[in-house]
Amino acid sequence: MKKSSPIEVSGSGYAALYRFIDYAILMFVLLLSCFLYGVSFDKNYLILLLAEVLLFSYLAEGMSLYRSWRLSAFRQMIRRAVAVLVISFAIQLISLFLLKVGASYSRVIMTAWFCGSVLLMVGWRLAQRIVRKVQLEHGIHRQKVALVGLTARGIQLSQQFAEERELGFECIGFFDDRDASRMPEEYQHLLLGTVNDAVMRGQQGEFSRLYICLPMHAEARIQHIVSQLGDTTLDVYLVPDMLTLKMMQGRLSAVGDIDTISVFESPHLGLQSHFKRTFDVLFSATALVMLSPLLLLLACGVKLTSRGPVLFRQDRYGLDGKKIGVLKFRSMKVQENAELVVQATRNDPRVTWFGAFLRRTSLDELPQFINVLHGEMSVVGPRPHAVAHNEQYRNQVAFYMLRHKVKPGITGWAQVNGWRGETDTLDKMAKRVEFDLYYIRHWSLWFDIKIIVRTIFKGFSGKHVY
Structure with missing residues (x-):
């Protein structure tokens, strides 16, 4: 990934x-x-x-x-x-x-x-x-840049400048007031001088951009550097180390005159939510119409092979952690929707023979297109877990509940990458959450289409699906 x-x-x-x-x-x-x-x-x-x-x-x-x-x-x-x-x-x-x-x-x-x-x-x-x-x-539109702070974040930034040559930025080196013993030895040859040297050389036009790559706890030092740079015509940028955290979007916004940076935020804001919803409605409506003969056959299969209702509604967490009832073709002899739900395992006696076929092929999930039309789910998103599993893992897997910043999906990035089915270890669940959060951070309509295509070709089965 x-x-x-x-x-x-x-x-x-x-x-x-x-x-x-x-x-x-x-x-x-x-x-x-x-x-x-x-x-x-x-x-x-x-x-x-x-x-x-x-x-x-x-x-x-x-x-x-x-x-x-x-x-x-x-x-x-x-x-x-x-x-x-x-x-x-x-x-x-x-x-x-x-x-x-x-x-x-x-x-x-x-x-x-x-x-x-x-x-x-x-x-x-x-x-x-x-x-x-x-x-x-020919040197047109090429800009020389310098960095204040020979820190891990600054080194990352300089490496990106070196890799992305076509951005037009040429990094000339670092400026830092700290003793050399406090800086990585292998990068000390890139040190050009102190912050005062940066101000002086910036005034002389040796570079046009300066990036401040200091830790957030050095607030007083950053303010002092910024006040010194106010006497130059440099373009100055702050690259705080807090951005290395798993921020959901990292979007700049403002409340009145106060600037803010989003740490955890849904990607479906403004027009993006309308794009997502329109796509969901059109796709799910089309899918239900085209798949209606198959849905009827599967419903008959469920009814003829075991006693009980065709559809099973299970409580799951949806957008913002609110409970929703997710529809599935019933694949078990029992309907478990209690506080303790045991995941299906290999040769699980609760699963009917026809239900095993439905679960292996994920055909039991098709009624969830109805949930999509109702606005409870999306075609693509993190797969919804049983409420009991949510309560179990939210305190064991970091950032677990951030999966609920978007609507749950019928398919998702974790599923098409093989992280579906039984999560019998904490590592498996952590990996699934990692892929879910990657999807949320990088969401676009094109990403959804890519996941749907991959689902059609490789996402309907898995070695851990029982």
């Missing part, structure tokens, strides 16, 4: 320009296709264009296409741009088919519109990257 980088690159201010160019490409390619093919751009094509722009915009925001990208993540950005186009055009075509109005539009124009949009959106991003690399090679 990839670790989060210590550097979070601030927005470059180009997001609005990226949006404008992409929307312009969609309009330009459609108009050009109509012109070259000799078709009038009438109200039908205007409606089609507006629908595509809205769809593309919605998916692009939900999949974080316009977030701040490192240049080294260029391939990922391109893949995401193409994915947004593919999904938006696919939805358009399916909608035209279902509405029986596809005959009103030329297939040649639709094909040319899609292919042209892909080529231009990828092409202009590629051109922008090439220009950026040439500029950096």
